[in-house]
Amino acid sequence: MKKYLLTLLVVMGFVMGGCSAQPEGGSTDKVAKSASETTRSVEANTKKAAQEVSQSTKKETTKAAAATINDDIWIFRSDNSEGKITPETIQEAFEKSGFYIAANNNMNIPYKRDFNNTYYDVYNLAAYYNKDIVAQFIKEYPKIGLFAPISMSIYTKKGDKTISIATLSPARMAEITGIPADHAGWKALDGMIKKALKAALPNGKFVVVVDNKIDVKAPLVVEASMKMGEEWEDELEDLENDFESALSPNGFSMPAFNELSDEIEETGYDFYITYSICKIPVIYTISKEHPEAGAYAPCSMYMYKKEGDDTVHFGFPSVYNWISSMGITDDASKKILIDAEEKFKNILKKLTSK
Numbered sequence: 001m002k003k004y005l006l007t008l009l010v011v012m013g014f015v016m017g018g019c020s021a022q023p024e025g026g027s028t029d030k031v032a033k034s035a036s037e038t039t040r041s042v043e044a045n046t047k048k049a050a051q052e053v054s055q056s057t058k059k060e061t062t063k064a065a066a067a068t069i070n071d072d073i074w075i076f077r078s079d080n081s082e083g084k085i086t087p088e089t090i091q092e093a094f095e096k097s098g099f100y101i102a103a104n105n106n107m108n109i110p111y112k113r114d115f116n117n118t119y120y121d122v123y124n125l126a127a128y129y130n131k132d133i134v135a136q137f138i139k140e141y142p143k144i145g146l147f148a149p150i151s152m153s154i155y156t157k158k159g160d161k162t163i164s165i166a167t168l169s170p171a172r173m174a175e176i177t178g179i180p181a182d183h184a185g186w187k188a189l190d191g192m193i194k195k196a197l198k199a200a201l202p203n204g205k206f207v208v209v210v211d212n213k214i215d216v217k218a219p220l221v222v223e224a225s226m227k228m229g230e231e232w233e234d235e236l237e238d239l240e241n242d243f244e245s246a247l248s249p250n251g252f253s254m255p256a257f258n259e260l261s262d263e264i265e266e267t268g269y270d271f272y273i274t275y276s277i278c279k280i281p282v283i284y285t286i287s288k289e290h291p292e293a294g295a296y297a298p299c300s301m302y303m304y305k306k307e308g309d310d311t312v313h314f315g316f317p318s319v320y321n322w323i324s325s326m327g328i329t330d331d332a333s334k335k336i337l338i339d340a341e342e343k344f345k346n347i348l349k350k351l352t353s354k
Contacts, residue, residue, distance in 0.1 A: 052115070052299070070211040072325040074293045076197040078204035080156065080163040083341050087124040089152045090165065090200040094128055095296035097196035102127040102149045103276055103298065107287075112279050122156040125294050127256050127276050130192060131160065135264045136185035138272065144175040144185075145274045145302030146221065146317050148260060150193075153294020164207070165197060166292035172325065172349065174316055176220045209292075212327030218320040222345060228305060228312050232270060239303075239351065240273075246347045251340075253278050272304040277316070278317035279340045286333055290326045314348055349354040 078085065089106050096306045104126040111118040127149035137144035152167035169192045174181040197204060228235050247254055256276035278298035286293040302314035319337040328334060 003255055008066055024287070030340045038061060043299045047291070064262040070168050070213055070325070071168055072213065072234075073209065074078040074169050074193070074197075074321060075164055075207040075209060075292055076201055076204045077162050078201035078302050079161060082162045085163050085201060087122065087126070090154055091126065093200035094196045097199050098132075098150075098192060099128040099130050099196060099341045102129065102217050102258055105255055107280075107283065109273060111284055114280060115284060119288050120291070121158050121160070122154060123291070123294075124154040124276065125283065125297055126152050126154060127300070128152065129258075130189075131263050133185055133189050133192065134260060135267075136188070137179060137183070138264060139268050140262065141177065141179045141183075142272075142302065142306075143302060143315060144179065144298055145219065145260065145272065145304065146177055146309065146315060147173045148274055148302075149256060149258065149276060149300060151295055151297055153277075153297075154290055155291045157310060163201065164291070165200065165204075165297045167193065168295045202280050212325050214324050214329070216324040220318055220321055221315050222318050222341065222348075224314040224348040224352050226312050226344075226354075229310070236271060236305075242274075242354075243303075243347070246350070247277070250256060250343045250347060251279050251281070251347065253280065256325065261304075268307055270305045272302070272305055275301045275303070277344070278300055282340050285336050286322065286326075286328070288292070289333075290328070293322060293326065296322050296325075300336070314352070316344070 015353055052160045084233075087104055087106070091101050092338065095101060099349065104124055105125045107125055111123070128150040129147075130223070133352060134144055134148045143316050147168070148234045151166060152165055152171070154163065154165055157165050170186040170193070171181060173179075173189075174183070179186070228239075254275055254277055256274075258274045258276075261267050261272040262272060276298040277300075283293060283297045296317065301313050301314065303312065305312045322328060322337055328337070
């Protein structure tokens with residue numbers, strides 16, 4: 001753009017110089033004709049230079065605007081003045097679109113019970129997945145369990161007349177799992193989610209979210225592992241009991257449980273289980289300013305053992321994903337997130353050290 005501005009200034013200087021010059025001899029008509037032609041040429045060049053500057057500016061403005069869009073979390077919103085759209089109608093629309101709903105919980109109940117307050121007329125956390133899409137990934141990419149199920153929040157702020165659904169974009173899921181973004185499964189999932197959102201909110205539109213993401217230098221996934229003997233069935237039962245009994249004393253709840261190895265044929269796993277885990281004080285605190293936080297809550301933890309292998313693998317999305325995607329900067333919110341992660345890591349540490 002600097003080049004175009006320089007050209008424009010040079011041309012304008014030439015015009016001013018030409019206008020101040022006096023002819024020295026020769027035909028007046030020829031001089032006038034020459035001056036006229038020069039003027040037309042300068043005007044054309046000036047107009048062209050101005051157009052190029054304008055086009056360059058538009059391109060740079062468009063590029064800058066595109067760079068400010070946060071596509072980690074999709075927020076789909078619709079007018080709901082008549083109150084006909086509810087978490088139940090949304091669940092029905094997702095089910096008709098091919099998703100299994102693993103959970104759909106009204107969080108205003110525990111919010112009022114535990115904090116005697118809520119910031120929303122509607123606030124539900126739901127979890128959903130499609131086993132055929134999961135099957136496209138699971139044999140080659142075990143980390144797909146981080147989003148099997150996928151989380152979403154359904155919310156209406158107090159006194160508002162709209163209803164919104166927030167969920168992670170497949171592009172963000174690909175980034176967290178490390179599964180290639182061009183995998184056919186992501187494209188299929190992208191289309192299914194958009195179809196379900198449109199069915200749930202027929203007049204809805206995607207909300208453009210300004211990018212306030214933070215570049216966080218931390219692992220996106222927390223992982224752990226342990227060895228298991230040949231009699232893994234009995235050991236698995238003990239492992240599940242130990243894990244589940246440790247949740248409540250540490251303040252966690254388990255709204256959903258899925259045995260993907262039973263639902264999907266020939267996975268190549270002796271077992272593949274996902275737990276949906278939530279900590280109510282965490283989502284209550286974060287959702288005050290970030291109702292879209294339900295795109296990360298409840299979070300899915302996988303636990304699997306491949307056939308012929310003696311290692312059990314665990315993994316769940318780090319809370320640093322929350323901090324990064326939503327641009328969380330206040331110390332109180334970061335502390336409650338990180339403390340929750342540390343408690344959950346300690347549960348896994350005790351399980352895997354036995």
